[in-house]
Amino acid sequence: xxxxxxxLPDTGEPGFGIYVHWPFCAAKCPYCDFNSHVRHQPVDxxxxxxxxxxxxxxxxxxxxxxxxxxIFLGGGTPSLMEPATVAAVxxxxxxxxxxxxxxxxxxxxxxxxxxxERFRGYRAAGVNRVSLGVQALNDADLKxxxxxxxxxxxxxxxxxxxxxxPRMSFDLIYARPRQTVDAWEAELKEAxxxxxxxxxxxxxxxxxxTPFYGxxxxxxxxxxxxxxxxxxxxxxxxxxxxxxxxAYEVSNHARPGAESRHxxxxxxxxxxxxxxxxxxxxxxRGSQKIATATERRPEAWLDLVGRQGHGMIxxxxxxxxxxxxxxxxxxxxxxxxxxxxxxxxxxxxxxxxRREQILLEHGFIERLGNSRLRCTPKGMLILDAVVxxxxx
Ligand SMILES: C[S@@+](CC[C@H](N)C(=O)[O-])C[C@H]1O[C@@H](n2cnc3c(N)ncnc32)[C@H](O)[C@@H]1O
Ligand code: SF4
Numbered sequence: 001x002x003x004x005x006x007x008l009p010d011t012g013e014p015g016f017g018i019y020v021h022w023p024f025c026a027a028k029c030p031y032c033d034f035n036s037h038v039r040h041q042p043v044d045x046x047x048x049x050x051x052x053x054x055x056x057x058x059x060x061x062x063x064x065x066x067x068x069x070x071i072f073l074g075g076g077t078p079s080l081m082e083p084a085t086v087a088a089v090x091x092x093x094x095x096x097x098x099x100x101x102x103x104x105x106x107x108x109x110x111x112x113x114x115x116x117e118r119f120r121g122y123r124a125a126g127v128n129r130v131s132l133g134v135q136a137l138n139d140a141d142l143k144x145x146x147x148x149x150x151x152x153x154x155x156x157x158x159x160x161x162x163x164x165x166p167r168m169s170f171d172l173i174y175a176r177p178r179q180t181v182d183a184w185e186a187e188l189k190e191a192x193x194x195x196x197x198x199x200x201x202x203x204x205x206x207x208x209x210t211p212f213y214g215x216x217x218x219x220x221x222x223x224x225x226x227x228x229x230x231x232x233x234x235x236x237x238x239x240x241x242x243x244x245x246x247a248y249e250v251s252n253h254a255r256p257g258a259e260s261r262h263x264x265x266x267x268x269x270x271x272x273x274x275x276x277x278x279x280x281x282x283x284x285r286g287s288q289k290i291a292t293a294t295e296r297r298p299e300a301w302l303d304l305v306g307r308q309g310h311g312m313i314x315x316x317x318x319x320x321x322x323x324x325x326x327x328x329x330x331x332x333x334x335x336x337x338x339x340x341x342x343x344x345x346x347x348x349x350x351x352x353x354r355r356e357q358i359l360l361e362h363g364f365i366e367r368l369g370n371s372r373l374r375c376t377p378k379g380m381l382i383l384d385a386v387v388x389x390x391x392x
Contacts, residue, residue, distance in 0.1 A: 014270025015069030035278030083121025337374025
């Protein structure tokens with residue numbers, strides 16, 4: 001593989017992605033409900049690499065021969081993987097599918113688990129884009145979020161990532177308790193000054209089952225209300241657009257051309273193979289789209305792979321209506337909107353003209369010529385309601 005091959009351009013097609021889940025973290029953040037686990041004994045990485053490879057064989061049988069358009073190593077904390085593990089995973093993917101030079105290969109990394117040597121190892125293995133979980137640019141909020149890094153570590157990781165990888169993004173979480181629009185705008189402008197061409201900006205969500213959920217329910221953690229969140233969201237859209245990083249999706253911002261190819265595949269409702277504990281996938285077999293899900297618990301997943309060659313516990317054939325709903329749910333997150341012909345083909349009908357008219361009149365959606373439908377910035381604020389209205 002030529003790791004220096006220039007990035008292939010975005011064709012506008014949904015594409016075919018490979019997602020590999022590394023389910024371990026050094027500590028569990030109190031807001032996070034991702035499938036991530038803390039282990040106090042060293043993880044047997046070669047065993048995991050072999051199990052990933054085995055599961056890929058199964059997914060390859062389901063998907064048939066395909067050309068991969070992006071690879072994403074997510075977590076958990078994939079930067080806890082040894083570079084040799086990452087190299088083995090990428091090699092396995094190339095053995096199962098066609099992997100052209102110049103596709104996007106992203107890895108998530110935590111600023112606290114970053115060492116220059118490891119970063120160089122990931123780069124040598126073929127990773128060409130890194131996504132750093134910075135989360136905040138002040139130490140008090142990083143502590144509140146339960147992060148293991150401070151601002152100095154984050155800046156060091158950003159510097160290193162910029163030096164080593166051709167492409168780099170980082171995540172911030174906003175709408176934190178007592179965060180004002182002014183404070184957030186100042187932090188965001190600072191973030192933009194460190195950014196290359198992509199930022200992911202998530203509003204803090206209180207997820208059921210997390211420590212934050214318990215605190216929130218007990219009235220000990222107050223987050224911005226609906227109006228305050230909307231103000232913060234609007235400030236985010238304005239500031240990023242003003243500095244050349246407009247939103248291309250609800251929470252994702254990029255200079256035109258620097259969008260994450262892998263995430264575009266999800267939102268354009270393309271296929272992806274989800275490999276590893278708790279990974280979800282969407283694979284097309286003939287005219288059928290199949291939703292896949294694997295066992296979430298890492299050791300149970302390993303056992304299952306040992307016994308049956310894969311850790312899949314759920315395979316559901318999606319009906320045309322379900323696919324049409326999913327296409328809408330994902331596509332309306334994008335500023336490019338949804339391809340109506342594809343939606344009509346799946347659902348077998350046009351959008352209900354009366355409902356569409358009401359949404360148009362209220363300024364929640366707009367047509368882009370005859371072929372696409374998208375949410376307006378106002379509609380993005382009530383995205384779920386818009387989708388629900390158009391879907392039924
Ligand atoms: C699965 S995490 C993986 C990244 C990496 N482990 C890290 O935390 O640095 C992906 C991103 O989701 C975001 N995230 C996770 N839980 C969230 C929540 N409850 N509210 C908002 N954003 C959240 C964080 O910004 C995080 O960087
Ligand atoms: S936010 Fe990232 S580091 Fe924190 S528990 Fe979730 S996956 Fe792990």
